[in-house]
Amino acid sequence: DGAAVVAVDLPSGVNGTTGAVMGAAIEADESVTFFRAKPGHWLLPGRLHRGRLTIADIGIPDAVLATVQPRCILVGPEMVRASLPVPSLAGHKYDRGHVVVVSGGGHTTGAARLAARAALRVGAGLVTLASPADAVAVNAAANVAVMVRQTDAAEGLATLLEDRRFNAVALGPGLGVGAATRDLVGSALAGCRAVVLDADALTSFVDDPEALFTALRARPPGTTVLTPHDGEFSRLFDELPEIHEAPSKLDRVRAAARRTGAVVLLKGADTTIADLDGCAAINANAPAHLATAGAGDVLTGLVAGLLAQGLGAFTAAATAAWLHGEAARLVGPGLIAEDLSEVMPSLLARLIEPPAAAESAHDRVIR
Incomplete structure (x- = not known):
């Protein structure tokens, strides 16, 4: 009794590929694995059983x-630093993209405003809130750097998006569930610009998910990101056999990406991201206090802001997830969603101008 439990490679009973507990599993104080970590070290519930993880050089x-050709990575600062767009001294705001965030009605504007501020904070050159008439006054009063344009219903959004300078659109937070939101999604998906769909933009298709999947598959590859939480994901995908029967969260997200042709980011303590080719990433830096109202709306804005600056959909989603988690860690307990964008400048500065000490490359997951 009281002795430390050290697992070699994985705690007995934990599946290294899926993170599943196969019947029962020990709870180790430390796990020592070799060369690279496995997905099961980071996917729940395996992560809860492994204790402190040490990767030994053997x-x-x-x-x-190069021979193994891993198909899954653990997102970390090394990857994020290499991916972040760095403004050019000779550049201007139009080089950094223009995001449109679609706002809900007058009593549900907060979610879109959180997303819009996040897109601006992560580096987008311009951000516009597409606002229905009854929300224009509150959106205009609550924003300074974010612009506001009245765009009523799907027709108004389609007209706005005829301007090709708007190169990324985010919609879903605070829009409401129903036919009007489905029509807005249709307007956003027309054309080739980058699109992020979250929250109500996904739930509005729960009665006819194939209509959404068909529209997504018609888009150019690498231009669309879906950012559901577990409930939204289940409502859209769990009736599909290839997803319902998938053995792990990683497999479910890969199957959803193949079905839709979009990058899928399934939020959680073990956020998992996949593209239609099966490339995947696990992001595991989010602290428990990130589970708060509006945090997902901020993530939507971060993804859109990075897409507007030219990142591919998979890279934008993975980078945004890590920045989101790291911002929450910097804020600490007591976090509210508004705090996340406000720590972004110091976080980005630290990444763009890193300390001299080199980082280890041994924290990657391989599959």
């Missing part, structure tokens, strides 16, 4: 990765 050269 002499396997990094060059082996």
Whole structure:
């Protein structure tokens, strides 16, 4: 009694590929694995059983990765730093993209405003709130750097988006569930610009998910990101056999990406991201206090802001997820969603101008 439990590779009973507990599993104080971590070290519930994770160097050269060809990575600061768009001294705001965030009605504007501020904070050159008439006054009063344009219903959004300078659109937070939102999604998906769909933009298709999937598959690859939480994901996808029967969260998200042709980011403590080719990432830096109202809306804005600056859909989603989690860690307990955008400048500055000390490359998941 009282002795420390150290697991070699994985705690007995934990599946290294899926993170599932196979009947029962020990709860280790520490797990020591070799060369690279496995998905099961980071996916729940396996992550809760492994304790502190140590990756031991046993002499396997990094060059082996070229042969292994891993299909899953753990998102970390090294990847994010390499992906972040860095403004050019000779550039201007139009080089950094223009995001449109679609607002809900007058009593549900907060979610879109959170997303719009996040898109601006992560570096988008301009952000416009597309606002129905009854929300224009409150949106205009609550924003300074974010612009506001009246765009009533799907026809108004379609007219606004005829201007090709709007190169990324985010919609779903606070829109409401129903036919009007489905029509707005249709307007957003027309054309080739980047689109982020979240919240009500997904739930509005629960009675006819195939209508959404068909529209998504018709879009150019790498231009659309879906950011559901578990409930939204289940309502859209769990009736599909290839997803309902998938053995892990990683497999479910990969199957959803293949079905839709979009990048799918399934939020959670083990946020999982996949594209239609099966490439996947796990982001595991989110602290427990990130589970708060409006946090997902901020993530939507971060993804849209990075897409507007030219990142591909998979890279934008993975980068945004890590920035989201790291911002929450910096704020700490007591976090509310508004705090996340406000720590973004210091977080980005630290990444763009990193300390001299090199980071280890041994924190990647391979599959």
